[in-house]
Amino acid sequence: MLEVQGLQAAYGASQVLFGVDLAVGAGEVVTLMGRNGMGKTTTVNAIMNIVRPTAGRVTMDGTDLGDRPTYRIAQAGIGLVPEGRQIFPNLDVHENLVATAAQRRRGGSPWTLERIYQLFPVLRERRGSMGNLLSGGEQQMLAIARALMTNPRLLILDEATEGLAPLIRQEIWAVLERLKQEGISILLIDKNVRDLMRIADRHYIMEKGRVAWQGSTGALRQEDGLLARYMGV
Amino acid sequence: MNSTLVISQLLNGLQLGVLLFLLAAGLTLVLGIMNFVNLAHGSFYMVGAYLCATFTLWLDSFLLGLLLAIPAMLLVGVVTELLVVRHLYRRDHLDQVLASFGLILVFDSTVHMVWGPAGLTFVLPAVLNGQVTVFPGVEFPVYRLLIIAVGLLVALGLYLLVARTRVGMLIRAGAANPVMVGALGVDIKTLFTLVFALGAVLAGIAGMLIAPITEASIGMGKDILIITLVVIIIGGIGSIRGSFIAAMVVGLIDTLGRSYLDDLLKLVLSNQAAETSAPAISSMLIYILMAVILYFRPEGLFPPRSR
Amino acid sequence: MSRPAHWTLLAAGLLLLLAPQIIGWIDKPFYLDLITRIVILSIAAVSLNLILGYGGMISFGHAAFIGIGAYAVGIPAYYEEYSGLLQLGIALGGAGLFALVTGIICLRTRGIHFIMITLAFAQMAYFTFVSLDQYGGDDGLVIDVRSEFPGLIDLESGVQLYYLSLAALALALFLVHRLVHSRFGRVIEGARSNRERMHSLGYDTYRYQLVCYVIAGMLCGLSGWLLGNFTSFISPEMMDWTRSGELLFMVVLGGTGLLFGPVLGVSAFIIGEEVLSGITVYWQFIFGVILILVVLFARGGLGRLLLRSGDGHG
């Protein structure tokens, strides 16, 4: 579904990505792992053309996303839960959810306000609160919910469970598993390696702006010391 | 006190308030929502006046003049946004101040080149040029009543647009985090262009409405700009409702100050001193008002529910 | 600072020092006026840069301090009190007091609200002087005799006034330079960058900002005092919001937060105005376009543009 080849990117003069290759198949859950500062977020931002790639190709279902502006890439069916939540502080919860809501996926059962509120009852309670007054975890739920409301075909979660209580985190994993069954592809960045191994199909490990290892969950379990080497786990 | 005079002055104040609101609405949207400090907003007021005067003189009809000038203003707004403004949303306020000051100079001198230094006047059609009796004994110019009506309509429309529609939400969201709005699949740039142009049109309409009363002249935008800024600050930046109320308050204070302050001052000062200082002090009133309001409510009267 | 930048500075300093002689040779006495004006306004711009560039306090009412400084020459002169020391004292004291009183209120706000409330106070000062009919009101007042420092310096001489202004500018620059690198300066910069965090670190930023604001106000009052002497004419116009605006533009044009940025900005602005207005009555058009281009393409002002090209060589 999503294919990334030789992606490079830089912040000003300092290059951060040195040719990243990765792919996410339809209905697949793929993770991107690596220590802090290895370029995971930058990869995501380069895919979305938030950070303009200096080289490389990004295709979705075979069509080149090329130099498209970010909104066109999103319209192609990518839903992003960005690092650091980035909810709209001056919109209330309800507005955050409906402002950018869309229907980018055929089939399946679309996400509606009602379903979102069932998933995160706190958000219903806080419906009228401004985004910036929410607690950290509430904001995080809102960011996930907001991406779901665009009914994407590919969901990218960049540290989406940061600051979430254990119960809620489990809830999120359950949702991801349901989405996967509906055929939605997922690209996942998270630090809970144990959970990732449970729900993901394949993994990419990044180091210094390159993919240092890739393989299935099985392979990751087997290769001894791999996680310790790249992640210190 | 003479009650018919009081009523006329209240209406005068209301009319000035409405005019200020037309200007403030666009400015508060652009500043509060898109976070762009547009000092050139007053220039749209001026350009609107000139365009309307030109078309009116050309077609010999105020109505047609208005109808042509409005789309022309839209164009002016769009072009300004595309060429300059859109590159500055993410910059700090100082860059915006500098660039929009540059825009003021460009607009002023362009108008000077095109229309000359003299200013343009035209006269209202006879129907609008008279007076009506609004209350027994109180006659008021028809045209000024019309301005009041237009302003109230625009106020309502804008309120509905921003507070009640998804467009309003998107604009506000885009103000806070345009990248994120884009990442969620909305073409925020185009939306911003349209909002900016809408602000330009509103300011232009204010200019079109005032032109038959005063005239279209260079520099008319500069002073009104500062008063407009005062209005949106008092009202709370970004709040349409706030700028409406603040515009009315400022309009009334200015008008009443101009009409009664010298009499008041004469109670404490010599006639001569009162006559010469009254205009200055009445101009000062709105700034005093702003400072007092900011002292007690540092975000203005109706701060938007969040920054 | 890079080497070429040092040389440029040295050259510029030398040029300023010898300016009256050079102007004498080429026999264009009016240029002395031009350059004196640049030097005097530079002091005001340096003061604005202190609070704006380093402290993040965007004052849109800085011209009020200039006006206060200038009226400190004019009003005593109106009563035939020409003592320079007294007038200077009134200028610094008046500007400092005005900064203190308004600062206490202004610093409660921030961002665009700070911009606007400083504007409000400047406008109040403006209209106050407009309403002072005695001192000319709107029409202003001609100063017949400049400040007197018997036996020290004669300001009626344009050259001496110029050197006094130049010395004041040098002093202002040195003061600001030391200030911003001191502990005090760090606090001011921290408060600009992230005020909440400063509080949680244990700083009462309000007090520091207020002191900084007062220092800037006094510096600007000094500039106004010089300006009053220089133009021998004062009017409320000097504190009009457009003046505050121009001062802001000059600082931003030169590059905020750069020590010499303001001087550069003022020079570019005034020389640009002078040259362009000599070419065509539509000079404002060209000037406006240049301003826009500077913002769009020379981010960080002319000062940073120079530094960047300087780095390229060094």
Place this chain on the structure above:
Amino acid sequence: RNVKIGFVTTLTTGAAVIGRDMQDAVNLALEQIGGKMGGLDVDVIFEDDGFKPEIGKQKTDKLVKSDDVDFVAGYIWSNVLLASRKSALDAGKFMISSNAGASQMAGKFCNKNFFSTSWENSQTPMALGEVLNRKGVKKLYIMVPNYAAGKNMATGVERTFKGEIVGKDMTKWGKSAQLDFSAELSKVKASGADALFIFYPGKAGGAFIKQYEQAGLVGKIPLYSVFTVDSISLPKLQKGNLKGVLGSQSASFWSPDLDTPQNRKFVSSFKAKYGRYPSFYAAQSYDTIFLIKSAVDAVKGNLDDMDGMRAAMEKADFPSVRGKFRYGRNHFPIQNFYLLQVEPDADGVWTTKIVETIYKDHQDIYASKCKL
């Protein structure tokens, strides 16, 4: 060496129309004298005061110091003139006001090197005050801009008008002048005045008259003005078909139809060259050039002979549009003042016509305060 004349006027802002009229008149005069005075070539350097006293002063400084002119002339605005006087006069230059007539310049600040080709501010309104008395006006409302000349004008009319002043408004002037007079006009309406006196030079005049009409005051409270209804505002008023102004009366020392040889020549050649009526600003500027010429001619081009030139100018021995006149000892003209009325001319163009003479050989009252 050339005769250098610096001419300070307003070339930007809305008041630039006035500056243009003056500039045109100066150029016309230069053309007619073949660009020569006393055998020397004439250079005129125009400077823009931007409608601000401070800039006017700066420009005067520049003319004096950088261009080293022999005469500084021009000046529309009293406040600009007052701000600039020291720069020119202290440098020992001749200063000739082509319009501004600040009372102070006629009185305590009068100077041997200062000459006016216009009038002292309060003379014209004083003349108008007489007219009001003759018409039997009992209650007068005064509206003037709040600056030096505005104050002089109000003082002038108050000095001769014998009835009651029922109201007086001074409105903001200068670059950010007030142009919407709704509040003031409501007061006028409610005041019970039987005449309204105004002084609104330049663009403010047109705006005022429109609103006067919109407020329904035409025919109710007659309008009397000085320096407001002139060849600058009338074309615009006519274009806007503001008939209310027809028949309105004002006082002035000059009108395009004033019947003197020099004036006939001036008006017809101005109209021929620029296709419009000259304004009084133009007439005064035109006179300025001829006054200077009389001085330079008298010393045969010896520009160092200041005393000779001064003596020549004091004689007022030049063809003036106002006919023969004298200078008072304060170097302000002693001249006639007329009552004017707005009427269409033979071609239907609105202009002012002289109705009668109000004052003959009138000298301003400040002359006695002049210590020359």
Place this chain on the structure above:
Amino acid sequence: MAEVVLETVELQKSFGGIVATRRVDLQVHEHGVHAVIGPNGAGKTTLLSQLSGSLRPDSGEIRFCGRRITRLPEHRRSLLGIARSFQITSIFPDMTVLENVALAVQAHAGHSFRFWAPAARQRSLVEPALRALEQVGLEQRAGAQAGAMSHGEHRQLEIAMALATGPRLLLLDEPMAGMGPDESRRMVEILHGLKGSHTMLLIEHDMDAVFALADRITVLVYGQVIASGTPEEIRADPEVRKAYLGDDGEGGHA
């Protein structure tokens, strides 16, 4: 038991209709790590903000070392020795990493009305700052511009700044958030090392870290304390498991 450093009595705070802190009594003992856990939106950050002084409680009292500080402004509390790290990174992005920390040191080195001597060369500021950077493992980045670092590095800097003020009491709001597993573990070690010398109040959703560090745990739900006790007691508490931990309570063992 060690001396009580921080104590709240019937602390109460509401936002409109939401009661974010409901009659909270809390005691933090010297040289211990006191963890506060609870579901999202339970009021943990709100509680911490009242302790640090950035929020005013509606009622109740806060005592620090026996002194009432309920109404004391934030910066004064900091000078008493209460330091805070923010849940949402709060640094000086346009300064270098070292300058960030040096500013924190300076805050506690007497008043800053020193207008003349250059601060950058003062060893009394720079050396403690470098030490704090070392403690969090950011010494390599001392010269980097703080704004241009990754999320995880920001979190480290955040802690370094809190440490640099030399506090008696550290209020840590999710210090592990956004850190990778490796960095998280390292942070646990750092905090562990501070245990002997500092008193800490820790908010954290990373249960591994909480159970590894905490001496006492307080559980907040809807602004109210529903349980308080040793890690073992809390882990065993069925209420807590239901409201917050879920199966993850086991996680602590892993």
